[in-house]
Amino acid sequence: MTSHIPTPLTVAIIGGGAAGTLATVILAKLSNIGRITLLDRDGRFGRGLAYSAKEKWHRINVPAFKMGGVGADDQEAFVDWLAANNHVTGPDYSTSFVPRFVYGDFLCAQLADVEAGGRLDKRHDSALGVERCGASYRVATVSGDVIEADLVFLCIGNHPPSGFAGVEPSLRSISNVWAAGALDPIGADDRVLVIGTGATAVDVVIDLVHRGVRSEITMVSRRGLLPQVDVVTPVDPDPVTVWPVRTVRGLFRSLREDIRRKAAAGIPWQTAIDSFRLQTKAFWTGFSQAEQARFSRHMRSIWLAHRHRLAPDVAERLARWQRDGQVRVIPGRILSAAATSSGYDLTIRARGNKTIALAPNWVLNCTGPEERYDRLDDPLVKSLLATGRVRPGPQGLGLDVDPGCRLIDASGHPQPGFFAIGPATRGTFWEVTSATNIRQQLVGVAETLVKPASRDS
Numbered sequence: 001m002t003s004h005i006p007t008p009l010t011v012a013i014i015g016g017g018a019a020g021t022l023a024t025v026i027l028a029k030l031s032n033i034g035r036i037t038l039l040d041r042d043g044r045f046g047r048g049l050a051y052s053a054k055e056k057w058h059r060i061n062v063p064a065f066k067m068g069g070v071g072a073d074d075q076e077a078f079v080d081w082l083a084a085n086n087h088v089t090g091p092d093y094s095t096s097f098v099p100r101f102v103y104g105d106f107l108c109a110q111l112a113d114v115e116a117g118g119r120l121d122k123r124h125d126s127a128l129g130v131e132r133c134g135a136s137y138r139v140a141t142v143s144g145d146v147i148e149a150d151l152v153f154l155c156i157g158n159h160p161p162s163g164f165a166g167v168e169p170s171l172r173s174i175s176n177v178w179a180a181g182a183l184d185p186i187g188a189d190d191r192v193l194v195i196g197t198g199a200t201a202v203d204v205v206i207d208l209v210h211r212g213v214r215s216e217i218t219m220v221s222r223r224g225l226l227p228q229v230d231v232v233t234p235v236d237p238d239p240v241t242v243w244p245v246r247t248v249r250g251l252f253r254s255l256r257e258d259i260r261r262k263a264a265a266g267i268p269w270q271t272a273i274d275s276f277r278l279q280t281k282a283f284w285t286g287f288s289q290a291e292q293a294r295f296s297r298h299m300r301s302i303w304l305a306h307r308h309r310l311a312p313d314v315a316e317r318l319a320r321w322q323r324d325g326q327v328r329v330i331p332g333r334i335l336s337a338a339a340t341s342s343g344y345d346l347t348i349r350a351r352g353n354k355t356i357a358l359a360p361n362w363v364l365n366c367t368g369p370e371e372r373y374d375r376l377d378d379p380l381v382k383s384l385l386a387t388g389r390v391r392p393g394p395q396g397l398g399l400d401v402d403p404g405c406r407l408i409d410a411s412g413h414p415q416p417g418f419f420a421i422g423p424a425t426r427g428t429f430w431e432v433t434s435a436t437n438i439r440q441q442l443v444g445v446a447e448t449l450v451k452p453a454s455r456d457s
């Protein structure tokens, strides 16, 4: 009798940021996974966009202990690693909001461990297309390589916003503030208008001030909502785990009730939000399309301001600059913007129907990542959409996937072995951006891979 030993599955992971790195580490632990090829366009293995930030004021937006480890069962791995590597930044490092590059260092260390095992092939290269070839896939790259793999993971992360609302691009506008050196042309005496008041906008304002910009920095967004301040929240003693709501109104009523109940017991609202955000997939998938659209239109910015919070000292710094008059926040929308030789002549319709005229030297688009993939000017995404290998997700957000993260093609069929992880799945699950969400998503997919039937179903 001959025993049948299954051939290990080969894997191609497109994108070497946090999602691609966590995918590598989690998949490498599975007994039926063989060689893993990890591609990153920018060569930012283990870091991606968020954890390539170089400055110490670019902090993770939660206390370190909430970032967790790399698997389902090692919640403590990051704080243990911090302790082992002497990253003690406060009386208790686990409650510190450490610089983002430190979390990147941690991910790089995990990747190095997998590499030392000899199964990982890291390539600084860009995927251009993915083709089905029998039961496996072929990934074509810019350098002309073709990588054959049984499983393909799309971990392509966040993309810069595709355009300015109401502002024609000019030499004095910066549409991708995440690009290397994007802020370099801004001079110390230049006036800057930052469009957006969320986490990216705050990051940029802090960068500008640290770079020596002395003139006024104006931030504008429809509601003018800055991210709220974080606190080191206790573990929720009584998390609400079932949200029997089908409407946005019902959802926020339940959330407010939970916040009130916790406040009465001396528990901060941040704790309620943190527990609640672990349920976002449940409420989003439970909404009708009309309710999803309502949420996106009316509640999104309010939710994001409470969900993505600021480290207390970062918030304090921003508040100080506002008090000093260097930073000004305007709730309003841009009415007109004409490019001039020195920047823009611009008017804003502020709250209360007030018209404000500004003449910034620079206009920066800090509205956050482009969430509609059909608007992306990204060769891989364009090719995947054009060939029908993928289709846009619900509400046009990200790419469509089934509950097991398998990408759904243009004819509505989930593709065995072809997965998307992280922000690209936001249409289906709403919020898969944090390291915690991404890890949970990967652990779920990994569980299906150890059952052989899952690739063919």
Ligand SMILES: Cc1cc2nc3c(=O)[nH]c(=O)nc-3n(C[C@H](O)[C@H](O)[C@H](O)COP(=O)(O)OP(=O)(O)OC[C@H]3O[C@@H](n4cnc5c(N)ncnc54)[C@H](O)[C@@H]3O)c2cc1C
Pocket (backbone or CB within 6 Å): 014, 015, 016, 017, 018, 019, 020, 039, 040, 041, 042, 043, 044, 047, 048, 049, 050, 051, 059, 060, 061, 062, 100, 125, 126, 127, 128, 155, 156, 157, 158, 159, 200, 203, 380, 421, 422, 423, 433, 434, 435, 436
């Ligand atoms: C500025 C910022 C700060 C954040 N701070 C936090 C935080 O403090 N805590 C937290 O939990 N979350 C934070 N997040 C959320 C963040 O989205 C996730 O934590 C995580 O970093 C997302 O990782 P990712 O790998 O999906 O995306 P990315 O970091 O965007 O990485 C995607 C990678 O894919 C590569 N790529 C794209 N297309 C291709 C291609 N065709 N071929 C090859 N490679 C390709 C890119 O080069 C990139 O390196 C932050 C996000 C941003 C933008």
